[in-house]
Amino acid sequence: MSTLVYISSSNGIGKSAMEVVTYAKKMGGAVTVVTNGGAATSALATLGEYGASKVLVDRAVSENDPQQLTRMIATAAETVGATTVIFSHDLIAKAVAPRLSVRMKAGLVSGAVAVPNGDTVQVNVFSGKAFGHVKINTEKKIISLLANSIQPEAGGSVCSVEEFNGNGGAAAIRVMATKKPEGEIPLPEAELVVSAGRGLKGPENWGIVEDLATALGAATACSRPVADIGWRPHHEHVGQTGVAIRPNLYIAAGISGAIQHLAGVNGSKVIVVINTDPEAPFFKAADYGIVGDAFDVIPRLTEAVKKFKSSN
Amino acid sequence: MKLLVCISKSPDTTSKIAFSDGNSKFDENGVQYIVNPYDEWYALVRALELKEAGGGTVTICTVGSAVDDAVIRKALAIGADEAVRIDADPTDAYYTAMQIAEYAKSNGFDLVLTGKETINYNGSQVGGMIAEALDIPFVSHASKLDVSGTTATVEVEIAGGVQVCEVSIPAVISCAKGMAEQRIPNMRGIMAARTKPLTIIPAADIQSLTTFVTYDLPNAKSACKMIDPTNMDELVSLLHNEAKVI
Numbered sequence: 001m002s003t004l005v006y007i008s009s010s011n012g013i014g015k016s017a018m019e020v021v022t023y024a025k026k027m028g029g030a031v032t033v034v035t036n037g038g039a040a041t042s043a044l045a046t047l048g049e050y051g052a053s054k055v056l057v058d059r060a061v062s063e064n065d066p067q068q069l070t071r072m073i074a075t076a077a078e079t080v081g082a083t084t085v086i087f088s089h090d091l092i093a094k095a096v097a098p099r100l101s102v103r104m105k106a107g108l109v110s111g112a113v114a115v116p117n118g119d120t121v122q123v124n125v126f127s128g129k130a131f132g133h134v135k136i137n138t139e140k141k142i143i144s145l146l147a148n149s150i151q152p153e154a155g156g157s158v159c160s161v162e163e164f165n166g167n168g169g170a171a172a173i174r175v176m177a178t179k180k181p182e183g184e185i186p187l188p189e190a191e192l193v194v195s196a197g198r199g200l201k202g203p204e205n206w207g208i209v210e211d212l213a214t215a216l217g218a219a220t221a222c223s224r225p226v227a228d229i230g231w232r233p234h235h236e237h238v239g240q241t242g243v244a245i246r247p248n249l250y251i252a253a254g255i256s257g258a259i260q261h262l263a264g265v266n267g268s269k270v271i272v273v274i275n276t277d278p279e280a281p282f283f284k285a286a287d288y289g290i291v292g293d294a295f296d297v298i299p300r301l302t303e304a305v306k307k308f309k310s311s312n
Numbered sequence: 313m314k315l316l317v318c319i320s321k322s323p324d325t326t327s328k329i330a331f332s333d334g335n336s337k338f339d340e341n342g343v344q345y346i347v348n349p350y351d352e353w354y355a356l357v358r359a360l361e362l363k364e365a366g367g368g369t370v371t372i373c374t375v376g377s378a379v380d381d382a383v384i385r386k387a388l389a390i391g392a393d394e395a396v397r398i399d400a401d402p403t404d405a406y407y408t409a410m411q412i413a414e415y416a417k418s419n420g421f422d423l424v425l426t427g428k429e430t431i432n433y434n435g436s437q438v439g440g441m442i443a444e445a446l447d448i449p450f451v452s453h454a455s456k457l458d459v460s461g462t463t464a465t466v467e468v469e470i471a472g473g474v475q476v477c478e479v480s481i482p483a484v485i486s487c488a489k490g491m492a493e494q495r496i497p498n499m500r501g502i503m504a505a506r507t508k509p510l511t512i513i514p515a516a517d518i519q520s521l522t523t524f525v526t527y528d529l530p531n532a533k534s535a536c537k538m539i540d541p542t543n544m545d546e547l548v549s550l551l552h553n554e555a556k557v558i
């Protein structure tokens with residue numbers, strides 16, 4: 001068996017790349033990674049530590065063009081004789097994996113949360129309210145893995161990196177502008193998230209949320225009304241209609257815990273809820289609860305985290 | 313401009329999720345179906361806005377059975393001109409997408425709009441599959457869309473930000489938040505929807521590539537541990553020693 005893994009490496013080797021290589025390794029057989037863009041050869045070679053035996057890099061293909069990426073990955077799969085292709089279930093996979101499925105006539109399972117059991121893969125469905133077990137009926141298979149579903153496992157040694165021509169062809173998408181806030185942790189990849197809702201009363205009060213996030217090294221998120229009224233940027237909105245996340249720790253302050261909000265965060269390993277109302281529905285989904293005023297509790301928690309960090 | 317909007321039904325967002333027949337089927341008992349929010353709020357409404365600004369037609373298309381006609385009429389009430397239902401059980405995304413692609417191929421649309429995902433299967437698959445089958449560009453998770461001549465200008469989500477890009481039409485665009493504001497159908501729209509054309513066409517012969525075998529529910533959370541609001545050192549210690557997340 002031979003497995004091909006696509007990773008995005010334009011911002012270096014992220015945790016999701018280590019996760020997908022580890023996942024492919026656990027499936028058994030040889031693992032080849034294919035990527036595009038400008039990552040340094042030495043950085044790509046470190047994927048060997050997670051189980052890759054080789055990395056193919058096509059520097060002519062743009063990450064912004066799903067058609068180029070589809071052709072490149074199909075060429076790579078053909079070159080190494082891969083029957084399974086693995087993606088991390090991110091925005092690139094959502095644009096590319098469906099195309100590749102049609103091109104390779106390979107059954108696609110998106111949002112996998114565990115290593116396949118034979119031809120059957122466990123996925124998240126109903127916005128995290130249930131799991132499905134999907135059988136892939138075709139010999140060729142494509143799986144996209146939800147972030148934070150497995151832990152990266154290092155152990156091997158660096159592998160070879162080869163320049164590769166994936167016959168990407170012409171780009172169909174012309175990028176005119178990119179707006180990306182610098183230095184922030186991308187929300188879907190964050191292991192720790194501090195989130196706040198309408199209970200914070202106004203955008204001027206987010207300083208305490210940011211202070212806690214900084215102390216923890218966490219990303220910040222918010223509920224939908226908060227993004228809708230413009231207190232926080234839209235990309236922070238989590239839930240049914242926003243981003244779905246599954247960090248190790250989700251701290252929610254001043255959020256009631258509506259079912260549509262929970263749909264985006266119920267995959268979190270540990271949930272801490274801070275709310276003045278002991279009847280807030282969020283407590284039913286929480287592991288640790290604090291009935292109290294966010295304006296007192298958050299700064300106190302920040303101090304406790306700082307004390308903990310300085311003594312560890 | 314000829315616009316095609318792919319409309320899927322989904323259970324109301326507050327539905328209780330349960331399974332029947334040895335956990336092999338979604339239990340529809342007491343479940344209200346709605347138009348999948350991304351398809352309705354964003355794809356359909358933006359298509360209507362484009363038509364209102366530049367002329368053309370908005371056709372909606374659903375792969376489903378006669379029970380889906382209620383959801384289709386709801387989308388017509390919001391303002392689509394006509395509906396097509398491909399008469400088949402949408403067994404998987406590939407099957408669904410190939411049916412829509414077959415229909416779109418012979419009807420020459422300038423833009424095909426889908427939602428970013430269905431909120432029951434959360435696959436984000438159908439749009440990209442239609443695009444590959446038609447060999448046209450696919451822009452995924454768009455939050456803004458404008459068309460001028462044969463060029464679509466699209467704002468898309470990228471990891472932690474947004475990107476503005478241009479693409480030639482015909483193209484498939486999957487629509488996310490930001491694209492338009494929800495429209496509530498009015499009485500006139502609901503009346504008009506009853507007489508708008510809903511054409512039922514037979515399914516093409518396509519094999520599904522995947523099958524949902526069983527489902528299960530996540531383990532129930534154990535009771536929430538309450539912490540004294542003045543003792544945040546205890547919380548930090550629990551997060552470190554017990555939960556092991558910091």
Ligand SMILES: Cc1cc2nc3c(=O)[nH]c(=O)nc-3n(C[C@H](O)[C@H](O)[C@H](O)COP(=O)(O)OP(=O)(O)OC[C@H]3O[C@@H](n4cnc5c(N)ncnc54)[C@H](O)[C@@H]3O)c2cc1C
Pocket residue numbers: 196197198199200222223224225226237238239240241242253254255256257258259260261264274275276277280292293294295325349
């Ligand atoms: C189809 C659909 C999709 C939706 N999608 C989403 C989604 O993706 N994401 C999402 O978040 N919502 C979504 N919603 C909205 C959702 O139903 C809720 O309305 C929303 O999540 C409520 O936001 P909130 O908890 O910030 O505000 P509220 O419900 O107003 O809750 C505020 C909470 O703060 C508490 N509070 C007040 N003061 C303080 C204080 N000083 N300290 C601590 N606590 C305090 C209150 O007790 C209350 O529990 C959706 C709704 C629909 C119908």
Ligand SMILES: Nc1ncnc2c1ncn2[C@@H]1O[C@H](COP(=O)(O)O)[C@@H](O)[C@H]1O
Pocket residue numbers: 318319320321348350351373374375376402405408425426427428429430433434435436437438439
């Ligand atoms: N049965 C269907 N009929 C028509 N369109 C559909 C159907 N299922 C999904 N779609 C469209 O494809 C989008 C993505 O669906 P999915 O790939 O299931 O997440 C939806 O938002 C709809 O626009």
